Amino acid sequence: MDRSRRWFLNPWLQLGICVLLATAAEVFLKLGANETADPASHWSWTGLPSLRSSWVWWGIIASVVSLFNWLAALRKLPLTIAFPLGNVVHILVPLGSWIFLGELIQPLRWGGIGLVLFGLAMIARPAARLEEKL
Amino acid sequence: MTWIAALLISISLSCFVAGQILLKHAMDLTERAQAPWHSRALTFALAIAAFAVNFFLNIGLLQRFDLSYFFPFQGLSVILVALFGAWFLKEKVGLRLTIGSLLISAGVVLVSMT
Numbered sequence: 001m002d003r004s005r006r007w008f009l010n011p012w013l014q015l016g017i018c019v020l021l022a023t024a025a026e027v028f029l030k031l032g033a034n035e036t037a038d039p040a041s042h043w044s045w046t047g048l049p050s051l052r053s054s055w056v057w058w059g060i061i062a063s064v065v066s067l068f069n070w071l072a073a074l075r076k077l078p079l080t081i082a083f084p085l086g087n088v089v090h091i092l093v094p095l096g097s098w099i100f101l102g103e104l105i106q107p108l109r110w111g112g113i114g115l116v117l118f119g120l121a122m123i124a125r126p127a128a129r130l131e132e133k134l
Numbered sequence: 135m136t137w138i139a140a141l142l143i144s145i146s147l148s149c150f151v152a153g154q155i156l157l158k159h160a161m162d163l164t165e166r167a168q169a170p171w172h173s174r175a176l177t178f179a180l181a182i183a184a185f186a187v188n189f190f191l192n193i194g195l196l197q198r199f200d201l202s203y204f205f206p207f208q209g210l211s212v213i214l215v216a217l218f219g220a221w222f223l224k225e226k227v228g229l230r231l232t233i234g235s236l237l238i239s240a241g242v243v244l245v246s247m248t
Contacts, residue, residue, distance in 0.1 A: 033233075
């Protein structure tokens, strides 16, 4: 396997791409839902009218690709480390909503983001030990 | 919350955790060259089935409950995946990983509640 391919298949990189794509997917889906919102339509509750929006299709593509990145990460990383680290998406989605959608983050949510960050910092050492073994 | 809602939330959460464990097991089997293809395919199919049950139960629950009420239960998945990952997949879960998982769970609950 050549060097660039091996570098790309690094499980930590795959996990990073997975969480970034999962975050992007949520933002894209919200943009698409906003673009096609029509509460008067009988079909609106199914979410199907949103398929008219290109943002929704980008969201679907990002979700599917992130699933493949997750599978690639799981091939090498223990689930008990990869899954908690994947929860960084709970920080990135509110931040993405704040930056790209202009949504407000309430103080309690900042507190939750802080707790998730603290938890991730706790897991960083077992993850670093694992990196040495890989 | 009625007992039926509590039961459905438990089943939905269990399916999500089972799906993650089965997916990881399928990936482990893929890494082992001697594992027969049908056992890999069956494990992968069971994982997808568990996620499908979780998906449809979630939709049903969301029709009856507010997202802010229902979503914090998802925070428990971090602890449950660590617990069952250690049990079924024989992965090592040290003190730091346990405390980290508990903090992330609490954080996810707080983020979801607001």
